[in-house]
Amino acid sequence: MNDFRESTAATIATLPGDGVGPEVVAAARLVLQAVASRFGHTFTFREGLIGGAAIDATGDPLPNETIALCRGSDAVLLGAVGGPRWDSPTARVRPEQGLLGIRRALGLFANLRPIVPYPSLAASSPFRPAHLTGVDILVVRELTGGIYFGDKRLERSDAGEIATDVCTYTTEEIERIVRVAAELARARRRRLTSVDKANVLETSRLWRRTVTRVIAEDFSDVQLEHMLVDTCAMRLIQRPSEFDVVVTENMFGDILTDEAAVLAGSIGLLPSASLGAVAGGARRAGLYEPIHGSAPDIAGDGIANPIGAILSAAQLLRYSLALGEEARAVERAVRLTVEAGVLTRDVSSDPSCVVTTRAVTERVVSHVVAAEMVRAGELGRVRQHRDEAHSDR
Numbered sequence: 001m002n003d004f005r006e007s008t009a010a011t012i013a014t015l016p017g018d019g020v021g022p023e024v025v026a027a028a029r030l031v032l033q034a035v036a037s038r039f040g041h042t043f044t045f046r047e048g049l050i051g052g053a054a055i056d057a058t059g060d061p062l063p064n065e066t067i068a069l070c071r072g073s074d075a076v077l078l079g080a081v082g083g084p085r086w087d088s089p090t091a092r093v094r095p096e097q098g099l100l101g102i103r104r105a106l107g108l109f110a111n112l113r114p115i116v117p118y119p120s121l122a123a124s125s126p127f128r129p130a131h132l133t134g135v136d137i138l139v140v141r142e143l144t145g146g147i148y149f150g151d152k153r154l155e156r157s158d159a160g161e162i163a164t165d166v167c168t169y170t171t172e173e174i175e176r177i178v179r180v181a182a183e184l185a186r187a188r189r190r191r192l193t194s195v196d197k198a199n200v201l202e203t204s205r206l207w208r209r210t211v212t213r214v215i216a217e218d219f220s221d222v223q224l225e226h227m228l229v230d231t232c233a234m235r236l237i238q239r240p241s242e243f244d245v246v247v248t249e250n251m252f253g254d255i256l257t258d259e260a261a262v263l264a265g266s267i268g269l270l271p272s273a274s275l276g277a278v279a280g281g282a283r284r285a286g287l288y289e290p291i292h293g294s295a296p297d298i299a300g301d302g303i304a305n306p307i308g309a310i311l312s313a314a315q316l317l318r319y320s321l322a323l324g325e326e327a328r329a330v331e332r333a334v335r336l337t338v339e340a341g342v343l344t345r346d347v348s349s350d351p352s353c354v355v356t357t358r359a360v361t362e363r364v365v366s367h368v369v370a371a372e373m374v375r376a377g378e379l380g381r382v383r384q385h386r387d388e389a390h391s392d393r
């Protein structure tokens with residue numbers, strides 16, 4: 001391999017966070033190390049605090065050192081944040097503020113959430129296998145705007161308490177996310193579904209107008225459809241194979257991706273990539289995390305599904321390090337592992353065959369490394385052939 005391609009040196013910040021976060025990040029890191037040794041790259045890992053773990057250690061869910069660590073790294077791999085320990089409704093600081101804060105601090109406005117069910121796992125989804133044929137959805141969720149980041153107030157009046165969350169979107173925020181989604185659609189089936197609630201919300205009406213204009217001006221080759229979010233919630237279940245790329249605002253994207261995860265069989269399988277603007281050069285600021293939460297009920301038991309985190313590491317290779325071949329090698333290794341039935345509890349349809357986080361990870365690593373041996377073998381044969389050809393002359 002190294003005869004043909006340059007090797008990459010990269011610093012990767014790891015933010016394990018809470019619950020099962022540390023377990024799945026450790027798994028993804030082992031897979032990245034296997035990739036580094038197979039392809040001759042050098043990945044340096046630096047760990048930082050976020051979420052509840054950071055609150056416990058420093059009182060702050062997003063310490064400044066963590067922001068600096070992420071800014072100084074080529075990419076960020078995150079586990080999960082949150083848990084009952086920090087969940088009091090009156091808490092002054094919350095783990096989730098760490099996650100929202102790092103998304104905002106790094107300008108990660110585009111959250112990519114692919115949903116592609118594995119046929120061999122159809123039994124762990126509530127759908128008939130035929131219903132899932134051809135399902136390949138990419139949800140592009142706006143991640144640094146909307147109601148998540150608007151003003152929040154709690155006031156007291158004589159009549160009781162009044163809570164307010166403000167939802168704001170600017171034309172610019174909508175334009176840039178639509179461009180990301182349309183570019184991605186271009187490389188796929190060229191269909192874009194924009195999801196809003198334009199029959200009720202002012203932000204959605206601006207969203208719809210802006211999407212229509214951007215697509216008409218610059219993406220006439222992409223077929224655009226607008227869909228109300230309630231209809232979309234129904235269609236995702238009813239006719240999932242009709243979706244290609246879905247673009248939507250922050251909160252709708254949060255809700256619809258948990259729903260869409262049911263198609264895949266388990267939320268533990270799904271990765272995500274949160275990207276900033278392309279800053280020049282091939283590399284791009286990015287944070288990679290499974291879409292599942294901290295699963296405090298199984299934290300520390302060694303049974304969490306590491307696949308969402310491992311596939312997030314594949315996205316990291318693809319988008320932040322521009323290592324597409326390496327990303328595909330990881331995705332292939334995961335597919336072989338799943339097809340062999342090496343599965344954690346959440347996706348196994350046979351309770352007597354359930355394995356641990358570690359066993360799944362080791363199998364993925366073995367496929368990443370085995371592929372190297374296959375390649376080395378091929379390379380050996382090519383060399384031998386070439387040498388023979390030379391000696392013929």
Ligand code: IPM
Pocket residue numbers: 081082096099100254291
């Ligand atoms: C997600 C999560 C987060 C979100 C929470 C933990 C703040 O649900 O990444 O989907 O709502 O964005």
Ligand code: MG
Pocket residue numbers: 254255258
């Ligand atoms: Mg969510």
